[in-house]
Amino acid sequence: MKKAKRILLLLLVIALLGAGYAYYQYTRQPPDVKTEAAEIKTEAGELVAAFNNDEAAANKIYVEKIISVTGKIADIKIDPTGQATVFLESGDPMASVTCSFYDTEAAAVKNLATGRQVTIKGVCTGKLMDVVLNKCSIVP
Amino acid sequence: MKKSFFVFCCFLLCTATGFAQKYFTKNGTISFEAGTALEDIVATNKTAASVLDAATGQIEFAVLIKGFEFRRALMQEHFNENYMESSKYPRASFKGKITNIQSVSFQKPGTYPVTVKGTMEIHGVKKEMQTAGSLTISGTAVQATARFVVTISDYKIAIPRIVADKISKTATVVVRCNYSILK
Structure with missing residues (x-):
């Protein structure tokens, strides 16, 4: 029972991280070339x-x-x-x-x-x- | 020596074409919209090159695919890498003719409706197309505008099923070019 809870919690964390990453990617702005240094x-x-x-x-x-x-x-x-x-x-x-x-x-x-x-x-x-x-x- | 030869060539070119006026731009704007209710997808390219021959109605456009700017970085990356394969096909172009060029008076200011017919090349695929547009003459400046719809699958651009409801099957393209006289 305890084990099942743990797994569930782990899955939830993974899902949240995944969602967070997806959100970061989705809303990522193109680089502001004005403030970045020339390569x-x-x-x-x-x-x-x-x-x-x-x-x-x-x-x-x-x-x-x-x-x-x-x-x-x-x-x-x-x-x-x-x-x-x-x-x-x-x-x-x-x-x-x-x-x-x-x-x-x-x-x-x-x-x-x-x-x-x-x-x-x-x-x-x-x-x-x-x-x-x-x-x-x-x-x- | 080299310079005089260049001048001579220019002279030949001018006399051969009967001093026909040509117009050009290197900073034309071409934008498109391919969003749906779920996602608005708009991209703009401000460095389109175009040449217009006032005598024959010959008109050409070219853009660098990597020059389309999106509001979201990820969209621009998917557009270049997955859909347009812009490293393999860096340019898109249109070569055609204004079929009613004789109805445009380049000396008389005004807005003239035009019909353009020619070949579009996107993603390495060539396709015949026709669209309505307009030419606006004011002094020595000429502005061209057009709006038309492109079916994405016509150009063998594959949209994965997972994003199919976010990306429209067609793209509405808007062209706006301010030409100067080609000296």
Whole structure:
């Protein structure tokens, strides 16, 4: 009788732990890239060249990683909806680095100017026409 | 030397196409909704690339699957790893034509209804599709919007039975692109 109770209690604990873990997983937020440190630091030219030379290898190194990229601003776009995007020159006329910012960073992007050198942190999602960075913020 | 050759090529390209105006964007927004009453599933990609040829109506879109952002980390992981297999199929694209491009006046501001027809490629599967959308002209800017429904099983995306009542059989896709002139 005592044994049965014990087993029951153990099962209950396991079930609770399982439920807790499931709840944690279910409500887990995507990482806040603004507050996390960059795993890799690179330059716009170097980043684009890496994807041009060997996309599969570059995907393994950079994609889904938080990286910081330094480069000269080629263009800035801020949508009426507040969506801010900065393009970095890479030396390759066909490809730049597209940096899509957190909507909350639009105000900071407004202070940037074309031609200026900047370091931007974000999550690399791969190469389309440009190498793309999501969830960007400016590295002070 | 290299630069002058590049300029020469550009010149050739321009003359060959009769100075046809082309528009492009690299920060288009493509979002989709595939939730049910049990779960709301919304994801947005803000870095879609698109090119639009005003003369022929040719229009192309491309997105990186890993660029879709979800509110919950687990959803994004399942989307990439299990459903879209985004390491194997990193991009989705659409190549097609605006069939009534002659009814759009790129010089006259306004909103024009358009019909787009072409081939969608998602998860490595190509499928013909057609949708209604609109082009809004204001000055030198062009905005394209469209909304259409995609049947998930058409693209060989397998949803496990355990989550089948949480994920819709179809996804409603919304496209919004602000184009600039391609110089």
